[in-house]
Amino acid sequence: MTKHIVTAFDTDLRDLLLELAQMAGWAERSVELAVDALMTGARDEAERVIADDxxxxEADRKIESDAVLLIARRQPMGDDLRVIVSSMRVSQDLERVGDLAKNIAKRALIIDGTIQQRTLAHGVDSLSRLVLGQLKRSIEAFVERDTAKAEDVWRHDAEIDALYTSLFRELLTYMMEDPRNISSCTHLLFCAKNLERIGDHATNIAERAIYTRTGEMMAVNRPKQDELGTAVSEPNRPN
Amino acid sequence: MTKHIVTAFDTDLRDLLLELAQMAGWAERSVELAVDALMTGARDEAERVIADDxxxxEADRKIESDAVLLIARRQPMGDDLRVIVSSMRVSQDLERVGDLAKNIAKRALIIDGTIQQRTLAHGVDSLSRLVLGQLKRSIEAFVERDTAKAEDVWRHDAEIDALYTSLFRELLTYMMEDPRNISSCTHLLFCAKNLERIGDHATNIAERAIYTRTGEMMAVNRPKQDELGTAVSEPNRPN
Structure with missing residues (x-):
C-alpha cells in the first residue's frame, strides 16, 4: 500500500468518527430536552424531540452506508476494520438512545400537568444528569480511543443502577400511597427505566472503545444491581 | 475472481447465516421459557434462562468476529457485503432479545407466588405467542431472503402493539383497584413492555431482510400505536 492510500483511508475514517460524534450530540440533546420537557411540562420541547428523532x-443509516462504502473501497484489515465495524455498533446504540429519548418525550406530553407530578419527577432529573455525563464521556472515549476514560464510564454504571433502584422504590411508594398517582408514576417508572437503559448504551459504547484499542471485549457480566435485586421484590418473595 | 473463491465465500456466508439461525433459536427458546416461568412459577426455568443468556x-460476539474475518478474507462488495453487515445488525437485535428474556425471567422469580398474579399474567402469555411467531418468521425471512414473509412480519407488528396497549390498560386497572397488586403488576407491565420490544426487534430483522434484497430500507416511521396513544393518558390529559 502506498502512503497516499493510507492517508485517504485515515481521512475517511476521521469523517466517519466525526459523523458519529455529531450523531451522539443530537442524541444527547434529545435526552436533555426530553427530560427538561418532563420537568417543566414544555410541550414544544417534547414535540421537538419527537420530530428530531x-x-x-437518518444519521444511523448514513453511518452504516458510509462504513460499508469505506470497507468496500479501502478494504481495511485488522484494527482498522474493527474500528469501522464498531462504529456501526455504536451508531446502533445511539439510534436506540434517540428512541428512548423520544419515548420520554411522548410520556412528558401525557403526564404534563400537576405540580405534584413535577415533584415526583425530580429523581428522574438527577438520574438524567448522571446518564448524560456517562453518554458524553463514552463517545469521547470511543472517538479519541481513550481507554482510561472508557474504563471510568464502565465503572460508574453502578451509580446509575443504584439511583434508578432507589427511584423505582420511591415511585412505587407514591403509587401505593395514592392510587391517583398510579398512571403518572407508571409513566415516570418507564422514563426512569429508559434513562437506565441509556446508561447501559453508554457502557456498551465504552466497551467498544476498549475493544477497538485492545481487541478484547470486556467481561461478559459486569456487576448489575437494579430494581430486580432485593429492592421492591421483598414484599412478594415467596420465602 | 475464480469460481473457487466465489464458492468459498458462499460457504462462509452460509455458515454465518446458520450461526445466526442457531442464535435465533436460542433467543426464541429463552423468551418461551421465561414466559412459561412467569405463568407457572417454575423457578428452575427462570434460572435456566438467566444462565443461558x-x-x-457469546454467539453475538462470535458472529461479529466471523463477519469481520469474512470481510477481511474475501473482501466482498455490493450485496454480499450488505448481507454480512446486516447479519451483525440482526445478531445485535437477537442479543437484545436474549437480554429482554433474561429480564422477564428475573421478574418471574420475583413475582412468583399467588394464583392471582398468574391470572393477571394470562395477557402476557397471549402477547408472547404473537411475539414469538413474529420473531421466528422474521429470522426465516432474513436467512431465506424471503421478502414476502418479511413484509408480512412488518405488517403484523400493529397487532402486537394493540394487544400490548390493551394489556397495559388492564394492568393499570388492577393496580388502581387494589394497591396490593401494584408491585406485581409493575413487574408484569415491564414484562409486557419487554415483549413489545422483542416484537420491535422482529420488525427490525424483517426490515433487514427486505434491505438485503432490495438495497432499500423501509420507510422511517411505520404506524405505531402503543400505550402512549389515547389509552391510559386520558385521565391525566391537561385539556
Missing part, C-alpha cells in the same frame, strides 16, 4: 435515525 | 451473548 428522524434525524438521528 | 451468556450463550446468546
Amino acid at each position: 428522524d434525524r438521528v435515525d | 451468556d450463550r446468546v451473548d
